[in-house]
Amino acid sequence: MAGEKKPFLRLPLSVKPVVYDLYLKPDLEKFTFEGKETISINILEPTNSITLHALDLKIKEVELKECDGSIFKPSVTLSAEDETVTLEFDKELKLGEAFLKFIFIGELNDKMKGFYRSKYVRISETGHQIEKYAAVTMSCTTHARKMFPCWDEPSLKAVFNISVGICNMSHQALSNMPVISDTIEENGDRLLKFQRTPIMSTYLVAVVVGEFDYVEDKDSDGVLVRVYTPVGKSDQGKFALEVAKNALPYYKDYFQVAYPLPKMDLIAIADFSSGAMENWGLVTYRESCLLVDPANTSAVRKQWIALVVGHELAHQWFGNLVTMEWWTHLWLNEGYASFVEFLCVEHLFPEYDIWTQFVTDTHIRALELDALNSSHPIEIPVGHPSEIDEIFDDISYNKGASVIRMLHNFIGDHDFRKGMNLYLNKHQYNNTFTEDLWLALEEASNKPVKAVMSTWTLQKGFPVISVEKETLNTDGSRTLSISQTKFTANGQVHGDGPLWMVPLTFSSSSSPNIVCHKDILSESQKDIIIPSSALSSSEWVKVNPSTVGYYRTRYTSELLEKFVPSISSKTLPPLDRLGLLDDLFALVQAGLSSTDEVLRLMLAMTDEDNYSVWTSMSNVLGKLAILLSNVEGETELLFKQYNQILLKKIFTKLGWTPQPNESHLDRMLRGLVIGRLVSSADPDIVSEAKMKFANHLSGKETIVADLRSPIYKACLSSGDETTFNQLLQLYRGTDLHEEKDRICRAMGASRNKNILKKVLDFAVSDEVRSQDTVFVIISVGASKVGRDLAWQFIQDNWSKLFNQYQGGFLLTRLVKNTTENFSSIEKAEEVENFFKQNGCVGAERTIQQACETIRLNAAWLKRDHEKLQHFLQGVVQK
Numbered sequence: 001m002a003g004e005k006k007p008f009l010r011l012p013l014s015v016k017p018v019v020y021d022l023y024l025k026p027d028l029e030k031f032t033f034e035g036k037e038t039i040s041i042n043i044l045e046p047t048n049s050i051t052l053h054a055l056d057l058k059i060k061e062v063e064l065k066e067c068d069g070s071i072f073k074p075s076v077t078l079s080a081e082d083e084t085v086t087l088e089f090d091k092e093l094k095l096g097e098a099f100l101k102f103i104f105i106g107e108l109n110d111k112m113k114g115f116y117r118s119k120y121v122r123i124s125e126t127g128h129q130i131e132k133y134a135a136v137t138m139s140c141t142t143h144a145r146k147m148f149p150c151w152d153e154p155s156l157k158a159v160f161n162i163s164v165g166i167c168n169m170s171h172q173a174l175s176n177m178p179v180i181s182d183t184i185e186e187n188g189d190r191l192l193k194f195q196r197t198p199i200m201s202t203y204l205v206a207v208v209v210g211e212f213d214y215v216e217d218k219d220s221d222g223v224l225v226r227v228y229t230p231v232g233k234s235d236q237g238k239f240a241l242e243v244a245k246n247a248l249p250y251y252k253d254y255f256q257v258a259y260p261l262p263k264m265d266l267i268a269i270a271d272f273s274s275g276a277m278e279n280w281g282l283v284t285y286r287e288s289c290l291l292v293d294p295a296n297t298s299a300v301r302k303q304w305i306a307l308v309v310g311h312e313l314a315h316q317w318f319g320n321l322v323t324m325e326w327w328t329h330l331w332l333n334e335g336y337a338s339f340v341e342f343l344c345v346e347h348l349f350p351e352y353d354i355w356t357q358f359v360t361d362t363h364i365r366a367l368e369l370d371a372l373n374s375s376h377p378i379e380i381p382v383g384h385p386s387e388i389d390e391i392f393d394d395i396s397y398n399k400g401a402s403v404i405r406m407l408h409n410f411i412g413d414h415d416f417r418k419g420m421n422l423y424l425n426k427h428q429y430n431n432t433f434t435e436d437l438w439l440a441l442e443e444a445s446n447k448p449v450k451a452v453m454s455t456w457t458l459q460k461g462f463p464v465i466s467v468e469k470e471t472l473n474t475d476g477s478r479t480l481s482i483s484q485t486k487f488t489a490n491g492q493v494h495g496d497g498p499l500w501m502v503p504l505t506f507s508s509s510s511s512p513n514i515v516c517h518k519d520i521l522s523e524s525q526k527d528i529i530i531p532s533s534a535l536s537s538s539e540w541v542k543v544n545p546s547t548v549g550y551y552r553t554r555y556t557s558e559l560l561e562k563f564v565p566s567i568s569s570k571t572l573p574p575l576d577r578l579g580l581l582d583d584l585f586a587l588v589q590a591g592l593s594s595t596d597e598v599l600r601l602m603l604a605m606t607d608e609d610n611y612s613v614w615t616s617m618s619n620v621l622g623k624l625a626i627l628l629s630n631v632e633g634e635t636e637l638l639f640k641q642y643n644q645i646l647l648k649k650i651f652t653k654l655g656w657t658p659q660p661n662e663s664h665l666d667r668m669l670r671g672l673v674i675g676r677l678v679s680s681a682d683p684d685i686v687s688e689a690k691m692k693f694a695n696h697l698s699g700k701e702t703i704v705a706d707l708r709s710p711i712y713k714a715c716l717s718s719g720d721e722t723t724f725n726q727l728l729q730l731y732r733g734t735d736l737h738e739e740k741d742r743i744c745r746a747m748g749a750s751r752n753k754n755i756l757k758k759v760l761d762f763a764v765s766d767e768v769r770s771q772d773t774v775f776v777i778i779s780v781g782a783s784k785v786g787r788d789l790a791w792q793f794i795q796d797n798w799s800k801l802f803n804q805y806q807g808g809f810l811l812t813r814l815v816k817n818t819t820e821n822f823s824s825i826e827k828a829e830e831v832e833n834f835f836k837q838n839g840c841v842g843a844e845r846t847i848q849q850a851c852e853t854i855r856l857n858a859a860w861l862k863r864d865h866e867k868l869q870h871f872l873q874g875v876v877q878k
Contacts, residue, residue, distance in 0.1 A: 335400015
């Protein structure tokens with residue numbers, strides 16, 4: 001049973017660290033490490049005890065040396081529950097400087113936290129595979145304490161002199177700073193000493209020991225940039241090197257603050273729990289988030305790598321140079337970097353049209369989660385480490401980025417940049433609260449930034465802006481009667497609910513790309529007059545052009561109808577087309593509009609050819625497909641036929657074969673469209689996919705990287721055990737992580753229960769890295785056949801899975817994605833009861849959100865199923 005939480009306390013402030021002299025020596029055969037450190041501390045208040053963090057470490061020796069040379073041996077008490085070590089002294093310690101020395105040992109664990117081991121494979125001279133290991137750190141959020149005793153809180157910054165002992169002469173060691181000496185000790189070990197770091201937080205400390213190749217270059221300011229890759233794969237680091245080398249000067253120019261370290265290393269790690277980690281000067285990445293193999297990397301993946309590199313390098317300023325005071329302000333790091341990465345990629349790759357994709361990938365995902373009653377504010381008080389991990393979610397990252405985009409639009413780029421410069425200069429090497437950012441942006445813009453933004457960060461959810469009436473006035477102006485209420489996923493409206501200060505913008509049909517009017521709505525209802533100079537009498541007026549405002553918009557049926565010709569003709573810009581569609585779909589899910597309305601609107605979009613708009617359409621189709629997979633009868637088949645009708649024109653236009661010089665976006669669109677046709681079981685597509693798969697296996701013609709995922713799924717969905725074994729052989733035969741990942745995530749497409757059971761066993765076998773296991777199980781849970789199997793598998797293996805992933809986002813991802821697609825009240829209760837009995841520390845909120853989603857699915861299905869079936873029959877029979 002999950003126990004009651006005890007009150008959480010931060011460390012006492014009577015003692016503060018100033019300098020850590022830290023030595024680590026990993027043993028990659030015994031999977032242990034030795035550590036020694038001397039911490040220069042400042043004793044600020046009378047005390048006879050010192051408490052700092054340590055977890056999973058065996059402390060062999062501790063002593064405190066005062067400035068006069070006196071040495072004291074304290075008693076040592078470790079608390080695994082509090083993750084602390086407390087040192088008790090016989091006398092009160094003198095105020096001022098002292099030196100605290102620890103000798104300790106730890107395990108190089110296999111949990112991808114703290115100081116851990118990562119397995120990689122090298123090919124020997126005789127062509128055999130040899131398993132080897134690297135030692136890697138993941139200190140974020142609170143795992144530095146598993147590596148060395150420390151004050152493991154972001155505000156307790158210090159400087160670090162790091163040195164690393166190496167037993168194996170073929171290994172290299174990397175850390176946050178460059179090497180200053182590399183010597184051989186008396187015992188034959190190598191000792192590498194690194195330059196002193198700037199003052200920084202413990203969660204950014206990084207050490208990697210192993211075998212690597214690298215590519216290098218200097219940026220325009222002379223900063224040495226290296227991308228470290230597995231041995232023999234240095235070419236796969238070239239794309240990331242190019243991005244990093246150009247991103248650093250871009251950020252320097254944008255913030256008007258130079259990158260403060262002499263080097264920037266990016267390294268691909270074989271076992272890595274998240275996508276990447278922004279350690280200052282040594283950013284660690286999952287291989288599939290850094291390496292590009294031109295022959296085997298898809299356009300979607302390449303673009304993702306550009307964004308991840310942009311994100312982590314933004315953190316070098318925003319997070320590392322200026323750091324949140326406590327994890328409550330995590331969104332300051334993550335939301336901000338998630339916004340700025342798009343600025344950077346837009347600058348480096350204008351052909352990606354990345355801001356249009358921001359809305360489908362970031363903005364919409366935030367709105368979907370934030371409409372739930374079990375959402376949380378952007379800023380949420382957190383204490384214990386298990387609570388911290390749970391807020392690494394779509395609210396901190398995606399809502400954070402979306403409200404910053406709205407703010408950027410509200411104050412303008414010039415004042416935004418000016419405010420960022422003020423903020424970074426004032427607080428560099430220090431810690432901040434959210435209010436510090438608002439003050440800097442307010443000073444730069446002379447706009448009420450704090451008043452507006454507090455309504456978006458301190459309360460959960462967002463409003464739906466309803467355009468209730470539109471009146472043409474005698475002077476040619478237009479009056480819009482507009483109201484705001486909290487939008488909820490269940491459609492319930494509370495009359496006295498919260499209000500937001502909403503920056504409103506408007507566009508019109510004559511100039512749909514231009515904002516013709518601005519206003520702020522802070523009350524529940526307001527009549528807004530748009531002057532005659534801004535539009536003519538026959539024009540439509542649209543709220544929230546470019547879908548910049550973080551809210552939903554609801555029009556009357558008559559007003560919504562006015563947009564349809566502009567949607568069909570694509571004279572309405574892509575961001576507005578997808579915004580109208582997604583808002584309507586959210587209203588449908590909430591029961592405020594009928595499902596057939598959104599399907600009718602999409603029939604007006606058969607000429608659509610924009611990748612991001614299709615992403616939004618695909619999101620709608622995917623969610624409906626999952627919902628309808630829960631019912632028996634013909635509705636699911638009719639819906640697949642509807643998909644095929646909708647996709648026919650765009651597939652005919654794109655075809656199977658990439659054209660010479662086609663755009664990056666068309667390459668991505670082809671994969672999206674074929675993927676959607678595969679999930680609709682289009683017979684022509686499936687049969688062509690099988691032929692291409694056979695040619696790929698025989699070596700006759702390799703499948704282009706962009707189409708591998710849908711083709712693998714097509715073959716498995718209609719294939720047998722032979723197909724499964726062929727995919728397994730492909731998996732075993734590649735050493736490109738991206739390809740392994742692609743195959744893993746396709747395996748759940750099988751409709752054969754026996755094969756799906758094999759896939760689940762495969763997921764937890766030694767063949768699948770722990771970081772990927774979760775995604776294999778999720779792929780099984782995505783289908784009608786696999787949903788119950790995956791959920792049962794999780795229940796049967798819960799203690800093992802929980803032990804492996806506890807306190808990390810992989811666990812919350814697993815729980816959410818394998819449960820939320822059910823659609824019966826009974827299932828919601830079953831999921832709730834299982835976790836009540838078995839506990840799930842660190843994923844409580846995720847479970848609430850999943851169960852709320854299941855209940856919403858049940859209500860939606862009950863409400864709309866018959867009407868939807870009737871509508872689909874009408875469309876398909878035409």
